[in-house]
Amino acid sequence: MAEVTVHGVSRFFGSHAALQDVSIDFPDGGFYGLLGPSGSGKTTLLRMIAGFDFPDAGAIAIGGEDVAALPVQRRRIGMVFQNYALFPNMSVFDNIAFGLSVRGVARKETRDRVEKAVDLVQLSGLGARRPHQLSGGQRQRVALARAIVTRPQVLLLDEPLSALDKSLRVGMQIELKRIQREVGITTIFVTHDQEEALTMSDRIGILRDGRLEQEGPPAEIYDNPASEFAATFLGDANIFRGTVDGNTIHLADGTCLHCREALPPGTRAACAVRPERIMIRSTAGPVEAAAMNSLPARITKRIFAGNSITYLLNWQGETLKAFAQNTGTTPFDEGAAVTLHWAVESTIPLS
Amino acid sequence: MRLFPRFLNGAGQLYVGLVLAFLYLPIFIMVLMSFNASPFYQLPIDWSAGWYTALAGNSQLIAATWNSVTIALTTTAIATLLGTAASLALYRYRFRGKKLLQALLFPPIAIPWLITGTAMLIFFFAVGIGRGLHAILLGHVALALPYVIVVVSARLQTFAPELEEAARSLGASQWQVTRRVTLPWIAPGVIAGALFAFAVSFDQFVVSYFLSTPGQTTLPVEIYAAIRKGFTPEINAVSTIIIVLSMTLMLLTARYFRFGGEK
Numbered sequence: 125m126a127e128v129t130v131h132g133v134s135r136f137f138g139s140h141a142a143l144q145d146v147s148i149d150f151p152d153g154g155f156y157g158l159l160g161p162s163g164s165g166k167t168t169l170l171r172m173i174a175g176f177d178f179p180d181a182g183a184i185a186i187g188g189e190d191v192a193a194l195p196v197q198r199r200r201i202g203m204v205f206q207n208y209a210l211f212p213n214m215s216v217f218d219n220i221a222f223g224l225s226v227r228g229v230a231r232k233e234t235r236d237r238v239e240k241a242v243d244l245v246q247l248s249g250l251g252a253r254r255p256h257q258l259s260g261g262q263r264q265r266v267a268l269a270r271a272i273v274t275r276p277q278v279l280l281l282d283e284p285l286s287a288l289d290k291s292l293r294v295g296m297q298i299e300l301k302r303i304q305r306e307v308g309i310t311t312i313f314v315t316h317d318q319e320e321a322l323t324m325s326d327r328i329g330i331l332r333d334g335r336l337e338q339e340g341p342p343a344e345i346y347d348n349p350a351s352e353f354a355a356t357f358l359g360d361a362n363i364f365r366g367t368v369d370g371n372t373i374h375l376a377d378g379t380c381l382h383c384r385e386a387l388p389p390g391t392r393a394a395c396a397v398r399p400e401r402i403m404i405r406s407t408a409g410p411v412e413a414a415a416m417n418s419l420p421a422r423i424t425k426r427i428f429a430g431n432s433i434t435y436l437l438n439w440q441g442e443t444l445k446a447f448a449q450n451t452g453t454t455p456f457d458e459g460a461a462v463t464l465h466w467a468v469e470s471t472i473p474l475s
Numbered sequence: 476m477r478l479f480p481r482f483l484n485g486a487g488q489l490y491v492g493l494v495l496a497f498l499y500l501p502i503f504i505m506v507l508m509s510f511n512a513s514p515f516y517q518l519p520i521d522w523s524a525g526w527y528t529a530l531a532g533n534s535q536l537i538a539a540t541w542n543s544v545t546i547a548l549t550t551t552a553i554a555t556l557l558g559t560a561a562s563l564a565l566y567r568y569r570f571r572g573k574k575l576l577q578a579l580l581f582p583p584i585a586i587p588w589l590i591t592g593t594a595m596l597i598f599f600f601a602v603g604i605g606r607g608l609h610a611i612l613l614g615h616v617a618l619a620l621p622y623v624i625v626v627v628s629a630r631l632q633t634f635a636p637e638l639e640e641a642a643r644s645l646g647a648s649q650w651q652v653t654r655r656v657t658l659p660w661i662a663p664g665v666i667a668g669a670l671f672a673f674a675v676s677f678d679q680f681v682v683s684y685f686l687s688t689p690g691q692t693t694l695p696v697e698i699y700a701a702i703r704k705g706f707t708p709e710i711n712a713v714s715t716i717i718i719v720l721s722m723t724l725m726l727l728t729a730r731y732f733r734f735g736g737e738k
Contacts, residue, residue, distance in 0.1 A: 176640055196643040203644040209637035213659040222655070223645035274645060 126187025126277040133182030157325030202271030210255035217251035223274035241269040355396040401470035402446040509711035539697035550676035558623025592685040619672035630664025
C-alpha cells in the first residue's frame with residue numbers, strides 16, 4: 125500500500141494541453157474518484173500514474189518514491205482496463221496467475237494466491253474457462269483478481285464498469301467497494317459517471333479541460349460546489365445569475381435571492397440550487413416562513429419515475445428542475461402555476 | 476424461391492468441379508505417369524517404380540532438391556524471424572519515415588521477378604557478392620520478407636493494444652509480453668507468413684536462375700535445365716515426391732491453424 129502524489133503535472137499533445145499543472149494527493153488506502161467529461165484529462169493522468177505516458181512537467185510519486193524513471197512493469201501497480209484486456213489465449217486461472225508467473229513465483233504459492241483472489245472476487249469454479257466463455261460481470265471479476273493478486277501498491281481502474289449494463293453495474297459498484305475495503309489498497313478510479321463517483325469514492329477530484337476544478341469528499345463537493353461546472357457536472361443544479369449585493373443576488377427580473385454566504389460585492393455572479401431542495405407549493409398555498417427564497421413558475425413537464433417525480437418548470441423563459449418524493453399526495457399538473465420555495469441555506473453562491 | 480437457389484447450387488457445384496479439375500488433373504496425370512514404365516506416356520499404364528529407382532541414382536537432381544529444401548527452410552526461418560520482428564516494430568513504435576517504409580514494402584511484391592532478378596544479379600556483382608547458393612539465399616530472403624510483413628501485420632491489426640499494456644502493468648518485461656501475449660495471438664499470421672516465405676523460395680525459378688552457378692543450383696532451375704536437354708520421367712517422380720510432401724505440410728498446418736481466425 126502506498127500513497128500516490130501528483131505534483132504540478134502537465135502534459136501537452138502538440139499545442140493542446142491535456143493536463144495543466146495538476147496536483148493531487150491520493151491518500152494511502154483511499155478510494156479516489158477522478159471524475160470528468162471525455163477530454164478532461166482524467167485518463168491521461170491515470171496512464172501517467174501507471175507509466176504508459178510521461179508528464180512534460182511535474183512529478184509523480186508512488187509510496188514516496190519518484191517514479192519518473194520507473195517503467196510500467198516495475199511500478200508495482202494493478203490496473204483494470206475499460207474492456208478488461210483479458211488474455212484470450214489463456215484460461216481464467218492463467219490470466220490471474222500471469223503477474224505471479226512473470227515474477228517467477230513458485231507454483232504452489234501461485235496456486236494459493238490465485239485461489240485467494242478468486243475467492244475474494246467470488247469466481248470459484250471457473251478457473252479452466254476461457255475469457256470468451258464468461259459473462260461481462262465475470263470478466264470484470266477476473267480482471268480485478270488479476271490486478272490485485274500481485275499485491276500492487278496502487279490499483280488503477282479505467283472506467284471499469286462502463287461496459288456493464290445498468291443493473292450489473294450497481295451490483296459491481298458495491299462489490300468493487302467491498303473488495304477495495306477488504307484489501308485496503310490505494311485505489312484510483314476514473315469515471316465520467318457522477319453517480320458512480322459519488323457512491324464509491326472517499327474523495328473525488330473533478331477535472332475539466334486538463335485542470336483540477338475541485339476536490340474533496342463526495343458530500344462536501346456536492347453540498348459546496350465551487351463553480352457552475354462542478355455544480356452541474358456532479359449532480360443536477362439550477363443556476364441563477366445576477367448582480368451581487370452582500371448576501372443577495374439581484375436577478376434580471378428584480379427578484380432577490382439570498383445566499384447562505386456573502387459574495388464579493390458589485391460583481392456579476394451566480395448561485396446554485398439543487399433540484400431536491402426545491403419545494404413546490406400551489407400559488408394559493410400558505411406563505412412559507414422567513415429565511416426562504418421563493419419564485420413563481422409554471423410546470424411544463426412532469427416526469428414520473430416511481431419513487432420520485434421530476435418537474436420541469438418555466439421561469440422567465442428559463443427551464444428549472446425540481447425533484448419531489450412520491451409521498452402519495454396529488455402531483456401537480458402540467459401547466460399549473462406554482463411557487464417554488466427553498467431555504468437560504470440551500471442557495472450556494474458560485475464564484 | 477426454391478428454383479433459383481437450386482439452379483445456383485447446380486451451377487456452383489459445376490464451377491467448383493471445373494476449378495478443381497483444372498488445378499488437380501495435370502498434377503494427377505503427372506503422378507500417374509511417374510509410375511508408368513513407358514517414357515512416352517503410352518497407355519495403358521505399365522505400372523513400375525522404375526523412375527524412382529532412376530531418380531535415386533540421379534545425384535544431380537537429388538543435390539538440387541536438397542539445395543532447394545535447405546534454401547527454402549533457411550529462407551523461411553530468416554524471413555519469418557525478421558518479418559515478424561519488423562511487423563511488431565511497425566505496430567508498436569512511431570518513428571520518422573514509418574509511413575514511407577510501409578508504403579515501400581508493397582511494390583516488390585508487384586515488380587516482376589524477372590526484373591528483380593536482373594537487378595539483384597547486377598547489384599550482387601557490383602558489390603562483390605557474386606552468384607551461388609549464398610546469393611540465392613540472400614535473394615530469396617529479400618523476396619519473402621514483404622510477404623511475411625504484410626501477412627503478420629494484417630493479423631496484428633486485430634490485436635488489442637491494451638493486452639500488451641495489461642501484461643506490462645502486471646510486471647511483464649517487453650520480452651515476456653511479446654512471448655506470452657503477442658506471439659500467441661499472431662501465431663496463425665506468423666505460420667501463414669512462414670508458408671508464404673517457404674513457397675516463394677521453394678517455387679522460385681527466375682531469381683534462382685539468375686543467381687545460380689552451373690554446378691550449384693536449385694530444383695526448379697535443375698528441372699528446367701533437364702527439360703531443355705530432353706524430358707525424362709524422373710522429373711515426374713521427383714515432382715510427385717514434392718507434391719506429397721508439400722501437401723502433407725499444408726494439410727497439417729491447416730489442421731492446427733485456421734488462417735485469419737483463432738486457433
